[in-house]
Amino acid sequence: MQEEIKDLNKKPLSIKQYLIVGSMLFALFFGAGNLIFPIHLGQLAGANWIPAALGFLISGVLLPLLSVLAISITRSKGVYDIAKPLGSGFAIIFLVLVHATLGPLFATPRTASVNFTVGIQSFIPHQYVQIGMFIFTAIFFIATFLLAYKTSSILDSLGKILNPLFLGLLFLSFLLAFIHPMGSASTQAISASYQHASFFNGFLEGYNTMDALAGLAFGVAVVSAVNVLGKINPKSNANATAKAGFISESLVGIIYIILIWIGATSLNLFKISNDNGGTTFNQFMGHYLGATGHALLATLMTLTCITTAVGLASAFAQDFNKHFPKLSYHQWLGLNCIVSFIIANAGLNLIITWSTPVLMFLYPFAITLILLSIFSPLFKRDKAVYMTTIIFTLIPAFFDMLVSLPPMISHLSFIQDLIKIEQNILPFANIKMDWILPAIVGAIIGLIIYKSKNKH
CATH class of the missing domain: 1.20.1740.10 (Amino acid/polyamine transporter I)
Known part of the structure; x- marks a missing residue:
């Protein structure tokens, strides 16, 4: 202990x-x-x-x-x-x-x-x-x-x-x-x-x-x-x-x-x-x-x-x-x-151009894992809390990556259609912070599951 x-x-x-x-x-x-x-x-x-x-x-x-x-x-x-x-x-x-x-x-x-x-x-x-x-x-x-x-x-x-x-x-x-x-x-x-x-x-x-x-x-x-x-x-x-x-x-x-x-x-x-x-x-x-x-x-x-x-x-x-x-x-x-x-x-510009979408996808997971780890003593690193938080973070993080891809990819018609659907559904999508509310909801659901397991 x-x-x-x-x-x-x-x-x-x-x-x-x-x-x-x-x-x-x-x-x-x-x-x-x-x-x-x-x-x-x-x-x-x-x-x-x-x-x-x-x-x-x-x-x-x-x-x-x-x-x-x-x-x-x-x-x-x-x-x-x-x-x-x-x-x-x-x-x-x-x-x-x-x-x-x-x-x-x-x-x-x-x-x-x-x-x-x-x-x-x-x-x-x-x-x-x-x-x-x-x-x-x-x-x-x-x-x-x-x-x-x-x-x-x-x-x-x-x-x-x-x-x-x-x-x-x-x-x-x-x-x-x-x-x-x-x-x-x-x-x-x-x-x-x-x-x-x-x-x-x-x-x-x-x-x-x-x-x-x-x-x-x-x-x-x-x-x-x-x-x-x-x-x-x-x-x-x-x-x-x-x-x-x-x-x-x-x-x-x-x-x-x-x-x-x-x-x-x-x-x-x-x-x-x-x-x-x-x-x-x-x-x-x-x-x-x-x-x-x-x-x-x-x-x-x-x-x-x-x-x-x-x-x-x-x-x-x-x-x-x-x-x-x-x-x-x-x-x-x-x-x-x-x-x-x-x-x-390949040059600094090209490195940054392709690193940006990767970071837009990876950082929401890193941030949620950091915060979950810091508060983990409260729920003993329970898998359910981690799992629901990450699952709810996944989709908006993926869309943020799509938006950040170079124009030759992100401007393709089917990707633009997906982005429009996402921006109409998720709050803060226009500023690429649409993962925050889903992550909070996922954490709350995970904590409810954790509490209910402990009661039983």
């Missing part, structure tokens, strides 16, 4: 210990994508950047923290355990979808493509951009494979040096942006989709960070770090994780707010970028720090992105080797790096 587990360390954790765990959480969540999506959101929202930022903070900051707490409260060891109450079959499918999204299909190739777009591309003549990306991504993923082949403390030490340097460069540019702003955020144009639903669009934009999924996949590392500090009771572990998470996510939140504001002010000088913020971030750094800023950014971003890629690639290989042992860790790792290299060369 959870109540019978006593902490090895009954003293409160020190500030230094909280900072150590907090920095680990920050490294877990903050990557290249976390720089470009907020600044792009600011450009889209314009004068409505504040409500858009609030929505983004919920899905990009609060949800990732809750995902780590879900791991702690349920004493899970990763994605599979979080979904296990629904049965081993569903848990395997969910694990494959999450790790494929974080791994070779989207997040891992994005570490290279964002890095190239933001840090390297400005140094290469336009006619050589494609070959430049090919060479860069080949070197990038060879380095990723070699570093992840046998992980060592060297990479962790490198991250401890590089992250502060990168943050220092980032906050220097932030300081310059405050002293000499590019324009007034409150007077900038608002794109059509952000004129009436800026909060919800900001919330959906936060899906692109994939941090809630990352929390489910890698949160066990943070929980284990708190265990090492002597907090092994689930309640005290979750409490310590929450406090450390508040430290790290406060920093992430501050960075997001500043980047969203910068994105809005940038409209005074630059057009909305067509690559989801990569070009704008490059323009922003060049505006304040010139060629020196570009060179520093390229160097630091390349090194920090490799550390992120190594973490994603090794986690993918470890979990897939555990559940599909016919291939070794090194074989899964090599497969991941090869596929990531191929997809990275």
Whole structure:
């Protein structure tokens, strides 16, 4: 029983210990994508950047923290355990979808493509951009494979040096942006989709960070770090994780707010970028720090992105080797790096175009599983509660995926007919939040079933 587990360390954790765990959480969540999506959101929202930022903070900051707490409260060891109450079959499918999204299909190739777009591309003549990306991504993923082949403390030490340097460069540019702003955020144009639903669009934009999924996949590392500090009771572990998470996510939140504001002010000088913020971030750094800023950014971003890629690639290989042992860790790792290299060369825009519908389908399940896990002590992780909630979430999540598919598919007549039917039946379908009410109804039905079983 959870109540019978006593902490090895009954003293409160020190500030230094909280900072150590907090920095680990920050490294877990903050990557290249976390720089470009907020600044792009600011450009889209314009004068409505504040409500858009609030929505983004919920899905990009609060949800990732809750995902780590879900791991702690349920004493899970990763994605599979979080979904296990629904049965081993569903848990395997969910694990494959999450790790494929974080791994070779989207997040891992994005570490290279964002890095190239933001840090390297400005140094290469336009006619050589494609070959430049090919060479860069080949070197990038060879380095990723070699570093992840046998992980060592060297990479962790490198991250401890590089992250502060990168943050220092980032906050220097932030300081310059405050002293000499590019324009007034409150007077900038608002794109059509952000004129009436800026909060919800900001919330959906936060899906692109994939941090809630990352929390489910890698949160066990943070929980284990708190265990090492002597907090092994689930309640005290979750409490310590929450406090450390508040430290790290406060920093992430501050960075997001500043980047969203910068994105809005940038409209005074630059057009909305067509690559989801990569070009704008490059323009922003060049505006304040010139060629020196570009060179520093390229160097630091390349090194920090490799550390992120190594973490994603090794986690993918470890979990897939555990559940599909016919291939070794090194074989899964090599497969991941090869596929990531191929997809990275498709370009950042194409990666984001196809990742969006997958995230629109996957995130409602992740959110419901996170919340069910956090409240699971109330119903002892009963399968009925999980099952009814997920079943009621399935159909609207599927329709949200259809709406988000590229126009060449989503504009097909039979898909448009299905979407119209769904939008006439489900509330909030027009803002892609139609899964919320069905999920609540499913949870209520599951709780009624659970209570009735207990009475009998």
